[in-house]
Amino acid sequence: MINFNGTIVSQDSNILTQNRAFLYGDAVFETVKIVNSKILFLEDHYFRLMASMRVVRMEIPMNFTMEYLEEQILSLAANNSLSNSSRARITVFRNDGGYYLPQINTVSYLIHTIGIEEKLYSFSQQKYEVDLFKDFYVTKQLLSSIKTTNRILNITASIFASENGYDNCLLLNDSKNVVEAIQGNIFMLTGNKLITPPVSEGCLNGVMRKQILEFAKKVGNLEVVEEVISPFDLQKADELFITNVIKGIQPITKYRKKDFDVVLAKVLLEKLNEVVSAT
Template identity: 75%
Template sequence: MINFNGSIVSQDTNVLTHNRAFLYGDGVFETVKIFNNKILFLEDHYFRLMASMRVVRMEIPMNFTMEYFEQQILLTSSENNFGNSSRARITVYRNDGGYYLPQNNTVSFIIHTSVLENRLYFIEKEHYEVDLYKDFYITKQLLSSIKTTNKIINITGSIFADENSLDNCLLLNDSKNVVEALQGNVFMVLGNKLITPPISEGCLNGIMRKQILVLAKKIEGLEVLEEIISPFDLQKADELFVTNVIKGIQPITKYRKKSFVINRATQLLGKLNEMISAS
């Protein structure tokens, strides 16, 4: 028996009792966008998930191929009638047993989907204000680059942003350099340079980050760099924008007293939509 919200119930009535992702944050996940019944950037998502499972020493089932991954996500979306445009999250967690030390490394997974109203990417907010979140810092390590179910910094940062009427916050690493935003990677435009922090700084190895780097390198006259960004650099920037697979590109229009244009972000957004429409 367990106590659930003040009521004594059988532990079998609450699946979270035995869920290691809930108990210890012992899980990894991927969030994908489905467009025209197709998972965008499928291969990148699949291989990042496999790499994440290896990093945390999960046992990868023999049947967990990319085709199986795709089939299960599209099946779930279809069952909910969300096939044309939806988001899906697959969470993989280690099976029950043990405390900090698992009794085994086998896994289970959960997939849930929700509908997306807009199929192509668009700039969701014309005014988008951010500031630094400095209560907690991201560490420069491999675990920071993968998507685990431990997202307490993103949660507390989101609460801070809401309390201060901000649209987002920029996270810092333990060297006090800018790493990423609460919900995605960050890019900075400075003259003819497009700069994003390297993975070694502790930022998420983002799927959309990868697509933007590829697209940007095809733009004539634009130098694309993976370099450290300090808070001081933000004040010198011409543009800042955030990227993730669900939103695409969201330009930042204000950081403290500095306002930014959205020229490169708009250009890259057009190229992104062209790419997915042609695929």
Template identity: 75%
Template sequence: MINFNGNIVAQDENILTQNRAFLYGDGVFETLKIVNNRILFLEDHYFRLMASMRVVRMEIPMNFTMEFFEEEVLKLVQENEISASARARITVFRNDGGLYLPKTNEVSYLIQATALENTSYTLNTAEYEVDLYKDFYVTKQLLSSIKTTNKMINVTGSIFAHENGLANCLLVNDTKNVVEGLQGNLFMLIGKKLITPPISEGCLNGIMRKQILALAKKLEGIEVLEEIISPFDLQKADELFLTNVITGIQPITKYRKKEFTSDLAHLLVQKLNESISEN
């Protein structure tokens, strides 16, 4: 028996009592965007998920092929009748048993899906103010670059942003450099240089980050760099924007007293939609 919210119930009535993702954050996940019954950037998501499982020493089942996950995700969105535009999350977690040391490295998975409004990426030009979140730091290590179910920095940072009337916060690493936003990778335009922190700084190895880097490198007159960004650099920027698979590109309009344009963000959203329609 267990005590769940003051009620004494049988342990087997609560599926979380042994779930390692719940107990220890022993899980990894991918967030996908589906448009017209097609998973965008499927190959990139699949290989990042497999790499994440290897990093945390999960056993990868033989049936975990890219085609298997594609079929399982699309089966769910079709059942929910949201295949025109949807957000799906695949969570893979180590099976029950053990304390810090698991009894097995075998895994289970859970797929969730909800509807989205737009089929194409659109640019939100409403006011979007950010500041630094410095209560906790991102560590410069391999675990920081993958999506695990331990996202306490992002959770507490989101609460901080909400309490302070901010749209988002920028995270810093243990050497006080700016790493990323709470919900996406950071890009900074200074003059003709488009800069994003390298993965070695502790930022997420983002799927949309990869797409934007590739698109920006095709633009004339723009030099694309993966370099360290300090808090002082933010004040010198012409544009700042965040990227993730669900939103696409989110321009930052204000950081402290500095306000920013969004011309390059507009162009990149256009190029992003064109690249999706061509594939």
């Protein structure tokens, strides 16, 4: 028996009592965008998920092929009438048993889908203001680069942003450098130089980050580099924008007293939507 919100109930009636994702954050996940019954950037998502499972020493089932996971995600989207445009999340968690040391390394998974109104990526011209989140720091380690269900730093930063009237916050690593936003990678344009922090700084190895790097390298007279970004660099930037696979590109228009242009972000958005339109 267990006590659930003041009521004594059978432990069997609450599946979370042994779930390792719930108890210890022992899970990894991928969030994908579905357009016209296809998963955008499927291969990148699949290999990142497999790499994440290897990093945390989960046993990868023999049937976990890219084709199998694609079919599982798309069949659910079809069942929910969301094949046209939606987001799906697959969470892979280690099976029940043990405390910090698991008894087994086999896994189970959960997929759910949510509809998205627009197929193409877009952003509004409204003000989008950010500031630094300094209460806690991202560590420069491999675990920071994968998507685990331990996102308490991001949650706390989101609450901080909401309480202070910001649209987002930029996260710092333990060297006090800027590594990413709450829910996406950060890019900074200074002159003709586009910079994003290297994964070694502790940022997420984002799928959309990879796409934007590839698109940007095809823009004429633009130098694209992965370099450390300090908080002082932000004040000298011409543009700042955030990327993730659901939103695409989100320009930052204001950081403290500095306002930013939205020029390169529009160019990259067009290139991104060319890929989506071809899906």
